[in-house]
Amino acid sequence: MxxxxYAVFMSRALPPFPSPQEPFDVPELLEVGxxxxxxxxxxxxxxxxxxxxxxxxxxxxxxxxxxxxxxxxxxxxxxxxxxxxxxxxDRTGLLMALLDHSDRMLQADFLAGPPPLGPGAPPLDRLRAFGVAVLYRYAEKLDLLLAAQTEPTRRLSHPAVSALRTHMTVLLRQIVPDADCELLAQTLLASLDPAVIHHQTRRCGMPMERLEAGWIDLVARVAGTPPPQPLRSPEPPRPSR
Amino acid sequence: MxxxxYAVFMSRALPPFPSPQEPFDVPELLEVGxxxxxxxxxxxxxxxxxxxxxxxxxxxxxxxxxxxxxxxxxxxxxxxxxxxxxxxxDRTGLLMALLDHSDRMLQADFLAGPPPLGPGAPPLDRLRAFGVAVLYRYAEKLDLLLAAQTEPTRRLSHPAVSALRTHMTVLLRQIVPDADCELLAQTLLASLDPAVIHHQTRRCGMPMERLEAGWIDLVARVAGTPPPQPLRSPEPPRPSR
DNA sequence: CTTCAAACGGACCGCGGTCCAGTTTTGTTC
DNA sequence: GAACAAAACTGGACCGCGGTCCGTTTGAAG
CATH class of the missing domain: 1.10.10 (Arc Repressor Mutant, subunit A)
Incomplete structure (x- = not known):
C-alpha cells in the first residue's frame, strides 16, 4: 500500500506555523489545517x-x-x-508536495496526539518521544527526503521543518529555561537530519535502535538528568543516581 | 588575497585517515601528507x-x-x-578540490598544532576549541561548501569530514567513555553542518558569537560539566518570552 | 623511432527550468 | 442563458548545464 x-489530495505547503510567544505548554494551538x-x-x-x-x-x-x-x-x-x-x-517542490501528507500527520501527532508525544506528558518525555518520532518518520521516507534535498539550506526554511524546530524550542524552554533554546533546538534537530540518518544507517550500518538510544542519551545529557531506566520503555524518569 | x-597545488582527496584502535591520546599519528x-x-x-x-x-x-x-x-x-x-x-569534485587546502590546514592544526586545538591540552578543552575552529572555518568557506553539497549524503563520506568525525570520536572517548562516542561524534558534528550554519547566521541573523557560545554550552552539557568561565558574557537580551 | 597507455576535446544527450502564444474557465452583464 | 472579457491555465519549443562517449593526439619508456 x-x-x-492519500498523498494526492494534499497541498504543497503547510500553513505558516504561529510562532509561540508563550513559553508555556498551552495546548499549542493546533494549526494543522x-x-x-x-x-x-x-x-x-x-x-x-x-x-x-x-x-x-x-x-x-x-x-x-x-x-x-x-x-x-x-x-x-x-x-x-x-x-x-x-x-x-520545481522538482524539489513536487517532491516536497509528496511529503506533505506525512508532514501533517507528524505535526498533528505532536500537537494534539496522545502522550507522550502529544500534550499531557512532562516536557522531557515529550522531547524524547518527539526525537524518536522524527527519527522513524525520516527513516521511513529517506529516499524521498534525500532526493528533495537538492539545496541543503532550503529544507531548513521549509514550514514543516520550521514547525518541528518551533515545537522543540517550546519544549526546551520548559526543560532547560536558561539555555539558548532556539539555537539548541536547531542543533538537536540537526542531529536528526535525513542525511545523517542515511549515513549512519546505510553507510555505517547502525541499526535504528542505536540511533534511538543515542537520542535518548543525548536528551538526557542536554537536560542534565540521568537517562530513564531501561533503554526502550518510555517511562517517567526515575532519578536512580 | x-x-x-595555494589551492592550485593541492590534491583532490585527503589520504584515508587511520582509524584509531587506541582510545588513548597517542600523538594521533599525523597523516597530513x-x-x-x-x-x-x-x-x-x-x-x-x-x-x-x-x-x-x-x-x-x-x-x-x-x-x-x-x-x-x-x-x-x-x-x-x-x-x-x-x-x-564532476562539479562537486572540482569544488571539493578547491576546498582541499583549507581541509588540510584544519587537519594539521588539530593533529599537530598548538594547544588547545592541538595535542597537549585536556580533551575537554580540545573539544571546545575543535568545534569553534570548525565553526569558523566553515563560516569562512560557506558559499563554496554549500555549492559543493549537491548530494547531501556525499559530504559525510568525504575523507576530510571523516577525519573530523574520527578526531571528535577520539576526544569523546576520553571525555565521556561510557557513551556511544561514534554516534555522539556524528551528532555533534551535525550541529556544525554548513547548511545549519548558513541557516542560523544568514537566515536567522544569529551572530557567530552566539553559535560559538551555543557550542561551548552544548559541550558542557554533553560532558556533564559546568561551562568553563561565566555562562556567557556578551549575551544579547533575547529571552523572547 | 616505435609503441601504447594516458590524456585530450568537442560532439552529443537528457533533464531541469523558462517562455509565450494559444486555449479554457470563470464571473459579469444583458 | 448567451455573449463576452479578464484571468488563469496549458503545452511544447527552447535554452543552458552537467555528464558521457569516442576518435584523435601526445607524452614517455624502451
Missing amino acids: FPVL PAPEEACLRADAARNRARLLEAAARLIAEHGVAAVTMEAVAAAAQVGKGTVFRRFG | FPVL PAPEEACLRADAARNRARLLEAAARLIAEHGVAAVTMEAVAAAAQVGKGTVFRRFG
Missing part, C-alpha cells in the same frame, strides 16, 4: 495537480525516486511539462 | 589540473560560485570540457 491515494491550497484552484488545475501527484507517486513506487523526471511525470499524467513547473515550482 | 595560488595526487600525473595532465583549479578560483573570486560552470572553467583554462570531468569527476 503505497502513498498514492486540512488542505489550504487545492481549494482555491481552478477546476482543471486542481484535477491536473491531483493527476500529477498520483503519477509521481506511481513512478516512485515502480521505479524509485530517480525515475521522477519532470518530463516523465508530465507524460504519465498526460499533461504538459510547463504545467508541472507552474504547479510545483 | 584569494586562495588561487603534502599532495598525494598531483605527483603521478602526466606532465600535461598536471599542468592542466593546475590551470583548471586556478581558473575556477578566479571565477569564484570574480563572479561567485554560481559562475563556476564546467564549461566556463574549461574555457577559462583553455582546455576541453572532457578534461575537466576526467580530472575531477
Whole structure:
C-alpha cells in the first residue's frame, strides 16, 4: 500500500506555523489545517495537480525516486511539462508536495496526539518521544527526503521543518529555561537530519535502535538528568543516581 | 588575497585517515601528507589540473560560485570540457578540490598544532576549541561548501569530514567513555553542518558569537560539566518570552 | 623511432527550468 | 442563458548545464 491515494489530495505547503510567544505548554494551538491550497484552484488545475501527484507517486513506487523526471511525470499524467513547473515550482517542490501528507500527520501527532508525544506528558518525555518520532518518520521516507534535498539550506526554511524546530524550542524552554533554546533546538534537530540518518544507517550500518538510544542519551545529557531506566520503555524518569 | 595560488597545488582527496584502535591520546599519528595526487600525473595532465583549479578560483573570486560552470572553467583554462570531468569527476569534485587546502590546514592544526586545538591540552578543552575552529572555518568557506553539497549524503563520506568525525570520536572517548562516542561524534558534528550554519547566521541573523557560545554550552552539557568561565558574557537580551 | 597507455576535446544527450502564444474557465452583464 | 472579457491555465519549443562517449593526439619508456 503505497502513498498514492492519500498523498494526492494534499497541498504543497503547510500553513505558516504561529510562532509561540508563550513559553508555556498551552495546548499549542493546533494549526494543522486540512488542505489550504487545492481549494482555491481552478477546476482543471486542481484535477491536473491531483493527476500529477498520483503519477509521481506511481513512478516512485515502480521505479524509485530517480525515475521522477519532470518530463516523465508530465507524460504519465498526460499533461504538459510547463504545467508541472507552474504547479510545483520545481522538482524539489513536487517532491516536497509528496511529503506533505506525512508532514501533517507528524505535526498533528505532536500537537494534539496522545502522550507522550502529544500534550499531557512532562516536557522531557515529550522531547524524547518527539526525537524518536522524527527519527522513524525520516527513516521511513529517506529516499524521498534525500532526493528533495537538492539545496541543503532550503529544507531548513521549509514550514514543516520550521514547525518541528518551533515545537522543540517550546519544549526546551520548559526543560532547560536558561539555555539558548532556539539555537539548541536547531542543533538537536540537526542531529536528526535525513542525511545523517542515511549515513549512519546505510553507510555505517547502525541499526535504528542505536540511533534511538543515542537520542535518548543525548536528551538526557542536554537536560542534565540521568537517562530513564531501561533503554526502550518510555517511562517517567526515575532519578536512580 | 584569494586562495588561487595555494589551492592550485593541492590534491583532490585527503589520504584515508587511520582509524584509531587506541582510545588513548597517542600523538594521533599525523597523516597530513603534502599532495598525494598531483605527483603521478602526466606532465600535461598536471599542468592542466593546475590551470583548471586556478581558473575556477578566479571565477569564484570574480563572479561567485554560481559562475563556476564546467564549461566556463574549461574555457577559462583553455582546455576541453572532457578534461575537466576526467580530472575531477564532476562539479562537486572540482569544488571539493578547491576546498582541499583549507581541509588540510584544519587537519594539521588539530593533529599537530598548538594547544588547545592541538595535542597537549585536556580533551575537554580540545573539544571546545575543535568545534569553534570548525565553526569558523566553515563560516569562512560557506558559499563554496554549500555549492559543493549537491548530494547531501556525499559530504559525510568525504575523507576530510571523516577525519573530523574520527578526531571528535577520539576526544569523546576520553571525555565521556561510557557513551556511544561514534554516534555522539556524528551528532555533534551535525550541529556544525554548513547548511545549519548558513541557516542560523544568514537566515536567522544569529551572530557567530552566539553559535560559538551555543557550542561551548552544548559541550558542557554533553560532558556533564559546568561551562568553563561565566555562562556567557556578551549575551544579547533575547529571552523572547 | 616505435609503441601504447594516458590524456585530450568537442560532439552529443537528457533533464531541469523558462517562455509565450494559444486555449479554457470563470464571473459579469444583458 | 448567451455573449463576452479578464484571468488563469496549458503545452511544447527552447535554452543552458552537467555528464558521457569516442576518435584523435601526445607524452614517455624502451
